[in-house]
Amino acid sequence: MSIDQAKAINRSAITPALRLLPARMDTLQARVELLAISGQEADFRHRWQVVDPARPDVRGPARGLWQFERGGGVHGVLGQAQTTLAAKALCQARGVPADERAVYEALAGDDVLAAGFARLLLWSDPAPLPAVGDVNGAWQLYLRTWRPGAYTNGTPAQRVRLRGKWAGYYATAREALAKEG
Incomplete structure (x- = not known):
C-alpha cells in the first residue's frame, strides 16, 4: 500500500477533479474516502478491473481508479438529481460527452474524470461523510x-x-494526506 501512489493520486486526479466541482465537495473527509476507495478498488494503480491476476490484460467490466461500471456508478451519477448537473459540467470540462458510453470509455484514461465521478457518487449518499x-x-x-x-x-x-x-488502505489514505500538508 503505497503512500507515494496515494499522494500522487491526490495531486494528479483528486485535486484537479475537486476544482471542477462545487467547492463544498472538497473536504478532508472526502479526500480520505476517495483515496481509500481507490486503494480498495484498484490498489491505487489499476485503470480497469483485473479479473485474473495471472492475466492482468483481461479486463472486467469496471473502469478507472475507482472502478465504475457503465450501468452502475456511471449511470447513477449521470442520472441522479443531486449529481447530474455537476456531472455534466465535469464532462464538459474534460471534453467528454455526458452519456454513459462516452464516460465509461473515458474513465480508464482520465483519472480526473474518474475522481470527479467518484466524488459525485459519494455526494449522492444522503448521510454526511x-x-x-x-x-x-x-x-x-x-x-x-x-x-x-x-x-x-x-x-x-x-x-x-x-x-x-x-x-490498510484507509490508514494509507490518512497518512498520505497528512504528509501532503
Whole structure:
C-alpha cells in the first residue's frame, strides 16, 4: 500500500477533479474516502478491473481508479438529481460527452474524470461523510455507495479479508494526506 501512489493520486486526479466541482465537495473527509476507495478498488494503480491476476490484460467490466461500471456508478451519477448537473459540467470540462458510453470509455484514461465521478457518487449518499478516523463509518459508506460484489457475494472469510484490506488502505489514505500538508 503505497503512500507515494496515494499522494500522487491526490495531486494528479483528486485535486484537479475537486476544482471542477462545487467547492463544498472538497473536504478532508472526502479526500480520505476517495483515496481509500481507490486503494480498495484498484490498489491505487489499476485503470480497469483485473479479473485474473495471472492475466492482468483481461479486463472486467469496471473502469478507472475507482472502478465504475457503465450501468452502475456511471449511470447513477449521470442520472441522479443531486449529481447530474455537476456531472455534466465535469464532462464538459474534460471534453467528454455526458452519456454513459462516452464516460465509461473515458474513465480508464482520465483519472480526473474518474475522481470527479467518484466524488459525485459519494455526494449522492444522503448521510454526511464520516469523520476522519471513523474507519467503520467510511467502510459503511463505501459498501452503500460502491456495493462491491466481492463483499456482497463473498464468504464470511472473504468479507473479513476485504474489511482488513480496507483498514490498510484507509490508514494509507490518512497518512498520505497528512504528509501532503
